[in-house]
Amino acid sequence: MKSSITACPLDCYDACGIVYSDKKLQPFYGGHTNGFLCSHLNHYEKFARVDKPRYKGQEITMQEALWRLRELLHVTPKDAILHYRGSGNFALMQAVTDHFFATFGATLTDGTLCDGAGEAGIMAGRGSNKNMPLSEIKKSDVVIFWGRNPHTTSSHILPLIKGKKIIVIDPVKTKIAQVADLHVQIRPHMDLYFALLLTRHLSLIGGVDEEFIQKYASGFDAYCKFIKKSSADIALEKIGVTSREIEDIVAYCVNKRVAIVCGVGIQKYRDGADVMRSIDAFAISLGLFGKEGCGVAYLGDSKEGIVSPFYTKAKRVSKVDTKFDAFETVFIQGANPLAQMPDSLRAKNALQKTQNIIYFGLYENETSQIADLVIPAKTFLEKDDIRTSYAHHGLMVMQKLIDSDIGISEYELTSYLCKEFAIALQSEEAYLKHFQSFGVKRSDGCFEVANRERVAYRSGFDTSDGKFCFLKKLKRRDDENEKSFYLITPKSHTSLNSQFKRQKHVYMHPLCGYRDGEEVEIVSKNGSVVLSVKNDERVRPDTVLIYSGTVGVNNLTPSVHSYEGKSAVFQEKKVIIIKK
Ligand SMILES: Nc1nc2c(c(=O)[nH]1)N[C@H]1C(S)=C(S)[C@@H](COP(=O)(O)OP(=O)(O)OC[C@H]3O[C@@H](n4cnc5c(=O)[nH]c(N)nc54)[C@H](O)[C@@H]3O)O[C@H]1N2
Numbered sequence: 001m002k003s004s005i006t007a008c009p010l011d012c013y014d015a016c017g018i019v020y021s022d023k024k025l026q027p028f029y030g031g032h033t034n035g036f037l038c039s040h041l042n043h044y045e046k047f048a049r050v051d052k053p054r055y056k057g058q059e060i061t062m063q064e065a066l067w068r069l070r071e072l073l074h075v076t077p078k079d080a081i082l083h084y085r086g087s088g089n090f091a092l093m094q095a096v097t098d099h100f101f102a103t104f105g106a107t108l109t110d111g112t113l114c115d116g117a118g119e120a121g122i123m124a125g126r127g128s129n130k131n132m133p134l135s136e137i138k139k140s141d142v143v144i145f146w147g148r149n150p151h152t153t154s155s156h157i158l159p160l161i162k163g164k165k166i167i168v169i170d171p172v173k174t175k176i177a178q179v180a181d182l183h184v185q186i187r188p189h190m191d192l193y194f195a196l197l198l199t200r201h202l203s204l205i206g207g208v209d210e211e212f213i214q215k216y217a218s219g220f221d222a223y224c225k226f227i228k229k230s231s232a233d234i235a236l237e238k239i240g241v242t243s244r245e246i247e248d249i250v251a252y253c254v255n256k257r258v259a260i261v262c263g264v265g266i267q268k269y270r271d272g273a274d275v276m277r278s279i280d281a282f283a284i285s286l287g288l289f290g291k292e293g294c295g296v297a298y299l300g301d302s303k304e305g306i307v308s309p310f311y312t313k314a315k316r317v318s319k320v321d322t323k324f325d326a327f328e329t330v331f332i333q334g335a336n337p338l339a340q341m342p343d344s345l346r347a348k349n350a351l352q353k354t355q356n357i358i359y360f361g362l363y364e365n366e367t368s369q370i371a372d373l374v375i376p377a378k379t380f381l382e383k384d385d386i387r388t389s390y391a392h393h394g395l396m397v398m399q400k401l402i403d404s405d406i407g408i409s410e411y412e413l414t415s416y417l418c419k420e421f422a423i424a425l426q427s428e429e430a431y432l433k434h435f436q437s438f439g440v441k442r443s444d445g446c447f448e449v450a451n452r453e454r455v456a457y458r459s460g461f462d463t464s465d466g467k468f469c470f471l472k473k474l475k476r477r478d479d480e481n482e483k484s485f486y487l488i489t490p491k492s493h494t495s496l497n498s499q500f501k502r503q504k505h506v507y508m509h510p511l512c513g514y515r516d517g518e519e520v521e522i523v524s525k526n527g528s529v530v531l532s533v534k535n536d537e538r539v540r541p542d543t544v545l546i547y548s549g550t551v552g553v554n555n556l557t558p559s560v561h562s563y564e565g566k567s568a569v570f571q572e573k574k575v576i577i578i579k580k
């Protein structure tokens with residue numbers, strides 16, 4: 001069989017290129033993928049999928065499922081229909097359903113469960129979110145992983161950082177922390193203070209890039225005063241760092257090409273925007289923008305430089321605290337809100353009060369279990385699509401490679417609905433061509449999104465005066481309950497959020513005094529979950545770790561928004577542990 005090229009559809013920084021040959025998924029050699037995939041894709045076809053549509057528990061044919069869908073949409077008042085789409089498949093054609101639902105007059109969502117708080121911090125400081133692409137990291141001397149776990153979530157960075165000085169700031173002794181030159185095992189949610197202290201120390205030793213600051217920032221002196229005031233009462237042990245660590249990091253960074261690689265770990269808090277902005281400010285003080293191999297890498301805007309061909313103007317409600325019960329018919333696509341939304345008991349309660357829950361997805365999960373109508377999707381191998389990334393500039397065509405009797409593609413489903421309700425829709429090919437038109441061919445033959453800058457901010461920032469805007473005020477409030485634990489809930493190497501092999505344990509430091517396998521109840525103001533303990537020396541003794549995708553983890557998390565960025569905040573609340 002001739003081999004064909006596609007790309008991994010998952011919500012992941014790396015957006016790997018894939019060669020499909022002899023019915024096997026193999027890594028694309030070259031580009032950033034360069035020879036390896038990860039366990040999700042290496043075992044992709046082993047995970048059981050939903051193979052038949054069903055209504056109220058009874059198997060039906062796809063044709064019957066579509067009739068039923070049309071009927072439910074027809075009988076529900078339009079303002080009582082909600083379209084809730086997640087990021088189970090990250091490719092661009094997934095949004096074609098938005099076009100139908102928006103034109104039809106249904107409500108769509110806004111807000112994010114992911115990176116919105118951090119992004120808001122970047123926007124407030126720089127006026128835009130132009131990301132440092134993966135490939136630039138190769139040119140750095142020093143790489144700081146700040147709340148990012150590359151072995152698990154972005155393993156294609158690893159070949160790029162060989163031989164560099166590695167600094168890790170993470171409450172967990174992750175794999176990268178174990179091999180780093182310096183690991184600061186910071187207390188959760190203390191990054192803002194830490195960033196302020198780093199900037200302050202840099203300033204005290206005269207390491208600030210004065211020329212850069214003069215040109216591209218305003219109010220640095222005022223910021224130094226702000227730092228002095230806001231960190232005056234903060235003891236280093238409260239942050240979980242030492243003065244030696246502060247000195248060492250600053251010494252590593254002065255006059256070096258430094259990449260600060262941030263992940264979502266730093267911003268799962270209400271003031272997540274301020275945390276990100278204080279880290280950006282440290283980078284500003286070092287003069288890290290507009291230069292090769294320097295900068296702050298976070299989750300960029302994967303749609304930067306691409307104009308959507310779909311009609312998406314609609315009334316919108318937040319994805320974070322969705323009042324499902326304000327609707328009669330809820331259409332859920334590429335998402336498992338009952339596991340992945342915060343305050344999942346509230347979400348379940350509200351969703352169960354609706355009349356019709358429609359689940360359009362690949363796998364069985366908490367949401368498919370309570371759905372009235374279940375419509376299986378096609379996998380990325382069975383449909384045409386195209387994707388971009390939030391960590392590099394690639395634009396990757398995803399060809400249909402397999403015919404299958406199972407499922408329906410997002411385009412086919414939309415095309416059926418548009419026909420039934422007399423809504424205009426272009427051909428699938430026309431949309432794919434539209435997306436492709438934003439690509440340019442690189443010298444290695446791969447496509448990337450045109451006009452994205454490899455090194456952004458060469459001539460200043462996108463704020464109104466072209467200068468970086470420093471943080472002026474803190475909004476945080478700390479939960480000082482001594483008996484409670486910080487809850488951190490990062491990504492697992494065995495699952496992609498709730499897809500694939502989900503974790504089952506709560507990870508705790510042996511000093512907490514629990515036995516391996518012992519069941520404990522973890523309790524927060526929002527709810528509780530019973531999990532068995534796994535002792536793990538990588539976790540701080542004041543912290544418990546429950547991976548994203550673990551059944552019940554979001555019983556514990558509140559459905560409040562970040563102060564900026566309309567984002568969920570999964571680590572805001574502390575928890576207590578009760579022996580069973
Ligand atoms: N294998 C795998 N890969 C994935 C995913 C997955 O579920 N599984 N999910 C994908 C998605 S949707 C996303 S958004 C990305 C996210 O990928 P990452 O940005 O790497 O996100 P996390 O794993 O949530 O958090 C990263 C690190 O932050 C640390 N951390 C937690 N709290 C704090 C804190 O207060 N301060 C500091 N400094 N660090 C903290 C955690 O211990 C963790 O090591 O990964 C994508 N890739």
Ligand SMILES: Nc1nc2c(c(=O)[nH]1)N[C@H]1C(S)=C(S)[C@@H](COP(=O)(O)OP(=O)(O)OC[C@H]3O[C@@H](n4cnc5c(=O)[nH]c(N)nc54)[C@H](O)[C@@H]3O)O[C@H]1N2
Nearest residue numbers: 086087088089114334335336340361362363377497498548
């Ligand atoms: N506790 C905690 N909660 C979290 C997080 C955390 O770190 N900790 N992370 C948050 C983050 S960053 C994110 S991005 C969200 C992710 O949350 P979700 O977007 O809900 O992601 P998944 O859990 O991966 O579920 C995606 C579903 O998409 C379906 N799917 C996959 N491919 C396709 C397809 O091609 N078509 C269709 N129609 N369906 C498909 C699968 O059936 C799968 O069940 O979770 C958030 N929730």
Ligand code: SF4
Nearest residue numbers: 008012015016038041
């Ligand atoms: S999940 Fe990420 S690392 Fe794994 S194959 Fe897909 S894009 Fe690559």
Ligand SMILES: [Mo]
Nearest residue numbers: 011113114115
């Ligand atoms: Mo995410």
